[in-house]
Amino acid sequence: MPDCPIRNVLCRVSDKWSLLLLHTLHENGVVRFKELQRSIPDISQKMLTVTLRTLEEDGFVSRKVYAEVPPKVEYRLTERAESFLPKVYSLIEWAKENMEEIINSRKETVEKYSS
Numbered sequence: 168m169p170d171c172p173i174r175n176v177l178c179r180v181s182d183k184w185s186l187l188l189l190h191t192l193h194e195n196g197v198v199r200f201k202e203l204q205r206s207i208p209d210i211s212q213k214m215l216t217v218t219l220r221t222l223e224e225d226g227f228v229s230r231k232v233y234a235e236v237p238p239k240v241e242y243r244l245t246e247r248a249e250s251f252l253p254k255v256y257s258l259i260e261w262a263k264e265n266m267e268e269i270i271n272s273r274k275e276t277v278e279k280y281s282s
Contacts, residue, residue: 200240
């Protein structure tokens with residue numbers, strides 16, 4: 168269902184790198200590509216590029232290119248991203264508060280069906 172806002176938005180930001188990139192930009196403000204790469208050392212250059220483009224496409228990240236040699240490119244969060252992050256951080260806090268009980272429930276369910 169392409170018009171489903173939940174599915175439409177969550178599929179774009181719930182991948183392996185998007186939220187981490189949004190958080191990194193939030194923590195660091197205006198950041199150049201190489202700085203982002205250093206901040207998240209296990210992301211490949213290709214995945215960083217693809218994820219930044221997707222976030223830019225959805226209006227979460229703005230990209231500014233300076234006419235220099237070599238080219239200088241800076242990334243920053245947009246107002247949309249800034250309004251989105253408090254909701255994400257609320258979810259993260261909820262997950263932290265409930266993680267132990269959730270893990271226990273999983274174990275109980277596995278034990279129940281393993282018997």
